[in-house]
Amino acid sequence: MADSLQRHLEQFKNFPHEAKPHLHVEPICDYGWLVKPKRTAVALPAGKEIGLTLMGLTHGNELAGAAVINEVLAHLGAGNLALDIPVAIILGNPWAAKENRRFLERDLNRSFGRDAAKLKEEIRAKELSPILSTTACLLDLHQTTRPSDRPFFIFGYNERNYEFARAISPRLTIVTHWGKPFSSEGMCTDEYVIGKGGTGISLELGQNGFDPYQIAVGVEACLWAIRVATAELSGESIAHRAATATPDLYTWAEIMNWPVKGYVELRDGLNNFAPVNAGDSLGRCDGEPIRAGASGRILFPKYLSKADQDKLTSRPTELCRVMKAISPTDLPTIKHPAS
Ligand SMILES: [Zn+2]
CATH class of the missing domain: 2.40.50 (OB fold (Dihydrolipoamide Acetyltransferase, E2P))
Incomplete structure (x- = not known):
């Protein structure tokens, strides 16, 4: 497992970002790439510079995210996708991943929207905040600690988040909540993006590890997220895709x-x-x-x-x-x- 992770981190770091015919690829932060089309007719909302951010390893021991992110990055780099919006691709906490830990000093996914910047994850949250605050749509990949009988979306409810998730993977279970923040400890990535006017959701793929079924679900979701975010930012309706299935829906009791x-x-x-x-x-x-x-x-x-x-x-x-x-x-x- 440590070997595969090391390989994934190197693959991400060494992503070939020389000039490509239709794309600009540039580093946007440590363990972060921004992939931009050279020409596009899609105008982003005011204050937004990134159409979609895809994140993995926000929790260090949720390893499938690294495999998903690299596969999506490879598709983008190879020009397999017609890209009309800038997409940021980020590994959130590779330093914790190297130790197969959720985090080193503080949960990164509870460290957004706070002033403190002393602990490792607080500093990382500060580094990622300008990226997330200019992100129109976010899909953050996670895995659970215990087995799960299915992958599922999880996010604070609003109509835009719900439509986004439904259009990305119409059959996937949705766990949603409203009224109170997810955790009393600090803000998650998706809550932070929503607070800045964006759309932000998380996808739990299943129990942590490099599980090929989960990786496939994650890659499919990311590829659809690119399409759906592009459609939404182009002013096209994304609701018709959601109508193809009725997923299970849950909230806390x-x-x-x-x-x-x-x-x-x-x-x-x-x-x-x-x-x-x-x-x-x-x-x-x-x-x-x-x-x-x-x-x-x-x-x-x-x-x-x-x-x-x-x-x-x-x-x-x-x-x-x-x-x-x-x-x-x-x-x-x-x-x-x-x-
Ligand atoms: Zn997680």
Whole structure:
């Protein structure tokens, strides 16, 4: 795994960016390329210089993102795609990836929109912020810690985000939420892009690792994202593609906090999308049962060994989330915070 990652990081760094007939390719940051068409009729919205940003390795141990990003970059570089918008291609946290860790000092995906710039990820967030703030559309690639029975989009709900996801991969499950930020710890990439007037969504491919099925899903989503972003920025409707399928749609029913004290032991088998009923025991805290407060499906369960819990300097925020299935008519009317 370390070998494949090393290969991917080198491949990304050594991407041949000499002059090409129809494209400009230039570095936009460390581990970031900007690929621009030399001529285009597509005008970006005011204040935006990048039509689409594709990001992988925002969390260092979510390795499939590096493979997806390199494959998309290779297609762009080879001129296999008719490119009409500037596309930024970024590896978010390759330094954490080299250590197969989610992050080194602070979760990069909770480090946007903050003033602090002392910790490694805070500095990286500061470096990426000008790119994301001038990005019209963002697709950020992630993987889950535990197995997932499917890939899924996840984002804060607004109509533009929803349309974007539906047009990219009409069949993929969508997990969406509204009313509160995703996490109380800091802003994610997609929330930051939305706050700057853009469209921003994340795609969870499945359990972390170089899984070829997941990589294929990610590459397909990125290629469609280029098409969909181009259509949207050209003023074409993208809704017709979404109409080809009805995906599963979920939102939180409950966010279960990590107990304030005691040794926490989740029971086996609580993978992403595992069904649970309200009152079911999800595990134990110092021997006392932890019960689901709602019925639905599990998301982002946090399993930590006794040794890992003993080592913690601060306790995790969340134990897991329980999601409920909803239908499109349950979605609120949120056009876009900036429109
Ligand atoms: Zn992630």
